[in-house]
Amino acid sequence: MNKQEIIDILSDSAKNDWLFNKADCIRHENVGDEVHLRGLIEFSNICKCQCKYCGLRSPNKKIERYRLSKDEIILTAKNAVNLGYKTIVLQSGEDDYYNTDRMCEIIREIKKNDVALTLSIGEKTFDEYKAFKDAGADRYLLRIETTDKNLYERMHPNASYENRIQCLYNLKSLGYETGTGCLVGLPKQTVESLADDILFFKELDADMVGIGPFIPHEQTPLKDDDKGDFWLALKVMALTRINLPNINIPATTAMETINPNGRIIALNSGANVVMPNVTNQEYRAKYEIYPGKICINDNPEKCRGCIEGKIKAIGRTISKEYGFRNS
Numbered sequence: 001m002n003k004q005e006i007i008d009i010l011s012d013s014a015k016n017d018w019l020f021n022k023a024d025c026i027r028h029e030n031v032g033d034e035v036h037l038r039g040l041i042e043f044s045n046i047c048k049c050q051c052k053y054c055g056l057r058s059p060n061k062k063i064e065r066y067r068l069s070k071d072e073i074i075l076t077a078k079n080a081v082n083l084g085y086k087t088i089v090l091q092s093g094e095d096d097y098y099n100t101d102r103m104c105e106i107i108r109e110i111k112k113n114d115v116a117l118t119l120s121i122g123e124k125t126f127d128e129y130k131a132f133k134d135a136g137a138d139r140y141l142l143r144i145e146t147t148d149k150n151l152y153e154r155m156h157p158n159a160s161y162e163n164r165i166q167c168l169y170n171l172k173s174l175g176y177e178t179g180t181g182c183l184v185g186l187p188k189q190t191v192e193s194l195a196d197d198i199l200f201f202k203e204l205d206a207d208m209v210g211i212g213p214f215i216p217h218e219q220t221p222l223k224d225d226d227k228g229d230f231w232l233a234l235k236v237m238a239l240t241r242i243n244l245p246n247i248n249i250p251a252t253t254a255m256e257t258i259n260p261n262g263r264i265i266a267l268n269s270g271a272n273v274v275m276p277n278v279t280n281q282e283y284r285a286k287y288e289i290y291p292g293k294i295c296i297n298d299n300p301e302k303c304r305g306c307i308e309g310k311i312k313a314i315g316r317t318i319s320k321e322y323g324f325r326n327s
Contacts, residue, residue, distance in 0.1 A: 001239070001242065001243055003192075003195045003196070003199060006198055009239060019239070022238070023237075023269050024268055024269055026242055026245050026270065027272055031272045032272075033317060034272070035272055035274060037085055037304070037307070038089045038273060038274070038275040039083070039085035039278040040278060040279070041090055042092065042277070042283065042284070042287040043067065043068040043072075043073050043076075044067035044092035044093055045066055045288075046065050046066075046093050047094050047095060048096065049122070049159065051159075052156070053186065053214060053216075053290075054289050054290075055289050056093045056289055062219050066283055066286055070106055073106055074106065079278065081115055083300060085115065086115055086116060086319070086320065086321060086323060087117070087323055088110055088118070088278075089275060092120075093122075094121070100127075104131055107119075107137050108136055111135075116139065116323065117136060117139070118137075118138065118141055119140050120141040122142070124167070126174075129171055130174055133175065138177060139177040139178070140179065141180070142167055142179070142180060143179075143210060144164060144168065144180050144197070144200065145181075146183065146189065147193065147197050148190075148193035151186060151193065155186060168180055172205070177207040177208065177325055178204070178206055179207060179248075180201065180209060181209050181212070182194070182236065183214045184213050184229070184232055185226070185228020186214050197236070198239050198243055202243050206247060207247055207248065208248040209249055210249070210252055212254035213229065213232075214227060215257060215258065215290035215291065217288070217291055228258075230259045237249060237269065237270055241270030242270075248273050249270055249271045250274060251266035251267050253275070253293060253295075257293055267316065276303040277295055277300070277303055280300075281296075281299055284297075
């Protein structure tokens, strides 16, 4: 699709049913009916960044900070493997305590468990990304959040839009399965910029794309702004599936935070991945990027059983594979 076609669909609610059905058909034809589960470990909520939409931002003094030790991270990953996960996702704020040597030790230990490993730990240098890849990391998730440069710079004080872009291309050049994505509903965001986001995903040839609605957090400068629209976020996700037919697209937790059936609706509208939280309960509520996050009081076993039941109820199956992008 060209930009104007994308804008027209984003702007016309009369096309919603057609769009969601089309995306679901393309998902079925290109990646099948299996759903890939990724076990998510949120191992540190310490962050040096000041992103205006995120509850982990460094100026937030009301959050109780934590970081897991190397042994805690590895044990959590082993427990997730025992629950049947074939991919582990390590996610944190931008916490410099986990330097290259520490991260590489963790990566090597987790990879001994015969799993694919995704990192989501922010902007790093080319050499750091290369060291993680050499240690065994398979995928890297770094969301652009918005490709509108002016909006990006308003949302990310003291950060460089150009460096974000460069990081994504560095990851691609190093052979990572590269993930990105956007927030839908940021203040003063336009459908034109959302169309540009989708076209950027295509240009990058992203291997996985996560789309989520913006949810304002009380301890951020955007606390009084309106939350993003679920259906608009779903449309951006569906259009991403149509334009990148064979990639992996998660039904994001944020979708279900603002719609009780959000992840299932997303799975029926183009998504093929779910990322259940396998972090220990004592830390879940402290990793509050946005408020009201689902499942913060559940243990990993309950999360796994719950989402598996929902997936089977819509006639889909849980994949037993590593879930790499179909080529």
